[in-house]
Amino acid sequence: MTNGIKELKLILDSASAHKIKYSENEPLSVHSSFKIGGNADLFAIPNNTDELKFLIRCAAETDVPVFILGHGSNILFDDGGYKGLIISTEGMNSVKVEGNIMTAECGALLTRCAVLAKDASLSGMECLYGIPGSVGGAVFMNAGAYGGEMKDIVRSSTYLDLDTLEICTIEADEHDFAYRHSVFTEKNAVILSTVMELVPSDISLITERMNDYKKRRIEKQPLDYPSAGSTFKRYPGKYTAQMIDEAGLKGYTIGGAQVSEKHAGFVINKGNATSKDVLELIDTIKKKIKCLHGIDIETEVIYVK
Numbered sequence: 001m002t003n004g005i006k007e008l009k010l011i012l013d014s015a016s017a018h019k020i021k022y023s024e025n026e027p028l029s030v031h032s033s034f035k036i037g038g039n040a041d042l043f044a045i046p047n048n049t050d051e052l053k054f055l056i057r058c059a060a061e062t063d064v065p066v067f068i069l070g071h072g073s074n075i076l077f078d079d080g081g082y083k084g085l086i087i088s089t090e091g092m093n094s095v096k097v098e099g100n101i102m103t104a105e106c107g108a109l110l111t112r113c114a115v116l117a118k119d120a121s122l123s124g125m126e127c128l129y130g131i132p133g134s135v136g137g138a139v140f141m142n143a144g145a146y147g148g149e150m151k152d153i154v155r156s157s158t159y160l161d162l163d164t165l166e167i168c169t170i171e172a173d174e175h176d177f178a179y180r181h182s183v184f185t186e187k188n189a190v191i192l193s194t195v196m197e198l199v200p201s202d203i204s205l206i207t208e209r210m211n212d213y214k215k216r217r218i219e220k221q222p223l224d225y226p227s228a229g230s231t232f233k234r235y236p237g238k239y240t241a242q243m244i245d246e247a248g249l250k251g252y253t254i255g256g257a258q259v260s261e262k263h264a265g266f267v268i269n270k271g272n273a274t275s276k277d278v279l280e281l282i283d284t285i286k287k288k289i290k291c292l293h294g295i296d297i298e299t300e301v302i303y304v305k
């Protein structure tokens with residue numbers, strides 16, 4: 001344990017104003033849909049912005065690196081774990097619906113939001129139903145499926161600037177949304193909450209669409225195995241999964257990591273996969289695609305070390 005971590009622990013233990021839930025040597029495999037990863041030195045779950053700010057300030061004072069974790073569904077944690085503080089947003093998860101406007105805190109799960117929207121007869125989130133991430137994680141990378149993306153419904157986001165500790169709000173057009181990209185992928189910030197504008201619609205039609213998307217996910221995706229969803233980003237004009245399939249890589253295995261036989265776009269954890277197995281498999285796939293098509297495919301999954 002570094003001196004910084006020891007100091008940070010002391011501060012957190014003695015802080016009377018903020019009794020923040022945290023743990024030491026937290027196994028990160030539990031917090032990742034890939035079920036891979038060593039331990040984090042410290043793992044904290046703030047319940048509100050004040051607690052989050054306090055953690056950020058204390059980590060900065062003690063020189064402890066920080067990583068912001070949503071629901072861990074797009075992350076590959078290293079086998080060696082994380083030397084620093086992981087801040088999980090799961091405790092900041094309130095959702096409010098007023099008229100056709102939904103305001104969700106960063107840690108609220110997308111699927112829960114989609115169900116709440118449906119219950120309020122509001123359309124716009126059906127395509128996001130089944131994406132196993134949080135609102136913060138979804139805004140961060142403009143999550144989307146079946147022709148819809150976060151950019152279609154986001155009206156504004158409020159975030160904590162981690163350099164200045166100021167709270168700022170940006171409007172829809174300032175998000176710089178693009179395919180799996182938002183302004184936050186280049187900002188040192190924590191998205192605190194997001195306002196989404198939905199459209200009143202018939203609840204039975206919304207339900208029908210949600211059930212259809214769920215059925216398609218079950219049919220096409222290897223949901224029986226841990227993964228982080230699509231391993232690679234789409235390459236302009238090409239279907240990455242199809243290229244991997246045509247390269248004969250379906251079922252290709254390194255250690256416990258395998259190119260899913262059901263969907264070549266997913267690397268799955270067949271059991272006891274390590275981050276090393278996954279990284280080697282990703283590298284093999286990239287090299288093969290480069291060799292066959294002369295293009296560099298980009299990883300969508302975020303590797304955290």
Ligand SMILES: Cc1cc2nc3c(=O)[nH]c(=O)nc-3n(C[C@H](O)[C@H](O)[C@H](O)COP(=O)(O)OP(=O)(O)OC[C@H]3O[C@@H](n4cnc5c(N)ncnc54)[C@H](O)[C@@H]3O)c2cc1C
Pocket residue numbers: 033067068069070071072073074075089106107130131132133134135136137138139140141142143144145184189190191192221223227228229230302
């Ligand atoms: C089975 C399966 C199916 C999937 N299907 C889809 C799909 O159809 N479409 C799709 O787009 N994705 C899909 N994904 C990937 C994943 O669910 C999305 O990328 C999701 O948006 C990630 O959200 P998260 O909360 O899990 O983020 P995490 O994985 O925890 O984090 C991802 C990134 O977001 C950052 N982040 C998270 N919260 C915040 C915040 N509040 N402020 C600032 N940064 C933050 C993290 O630091 C990290 O860099 C799938 C994943 C799985 C496992």
